[in-house]
Amino acid sequence: CYDLQACFEKIECELKWEIANGVSPPEAISKAVLTRWWHVNTAAQHLKKHWDAWILFATGVLNSTTADTAAGKIASTILSLKSEPKIKCDLLFICAYSKTFFTKHMEWLQGHDEKAGDFGYRSRDMAVRSYLIHKELQDLMDGWETHPDFAGFVTAAKDLSNQNARTDSAAVAVGPQHGTAANDADAANDAEVANDATADVTATPGDAANQEQDTNDDNITEEGFFRRSSDQYSYEDIKEEI
DSSP: OHHHHTTSOHHHHHHHHHHHHSSOOOSOOOOOOTTOHHHHHHHHHHHHHTHHHHHHHHHHHHHHSOTTSHHHHHHHHHHHHHTOHHHHHHHHHHHHHIIIIIHHHHHHHTSEETTTTEESOOGGGHHHHHHHHHHHHHHHHHHGGGOGGGHHHHHHHHHHHHHHHHHHHHHHHHOOOOSSHHHHHHHHHHHHHHHHHHHHHTSOHHHHHHHHHHHHSOOBOTTSOBSSOGGGOOHHHHHHHO
16 A cells, blocks of 8 residues: 555645545555564554555556556555455454554653653663563463454454355355256366376476475465465464464
8 A cells, every 4th residue: 555655646646545535535654664563553553444445545546547557556456455354354453463562562662761861761661561561462362362452353353264164165065066068167177187286296396395385375476366365264274373
């Protein structure tokens, strides 16, 4: 989202936002630099608050340009990622973690010290603060599922898991079709997959190991799609990630 807003001059970006959403834009989203977790926190909070508005904005940008432009590619990627329920779950977790634990301790570290007369000089209190940080983190690890600040994340994660379970049950109930054109097409696809699998057997052990690692990794392709899609996650899978 930060990259998309950076594609336009400030006034042009504001106009596009107003056209898409019918209201003036909020403050610009910060750049979520992963080595600066405060920026990640503020960007996540912004995106949670304006989730639907960014979908409308990205859709408007994509409709006003072509898919081969920088803005078009970024807008398309945003829409692709926002269609993944797992992304929304991760966002809700980051926001809950920041609200419950991260923000207050970061604000303390940046706070003004009366004796030092400056900001950030809190070393004389670090022993006590370190104890509090570790204690609160352990308490959060033991009880985050019932913590009120994590209610939104828990609900979203369970909804995703239940939706995937219903989809799997429906697929089993329908079962394969026999004696139809669809079945013939499925048989042809199965034969093609079998041929590909046979060809893979001739690969070197190193290639096979790399292929298995690539399959298991949650990587994002250039188009913004996950190799492991949201419909492959259960609630227990999400808990294991945490």
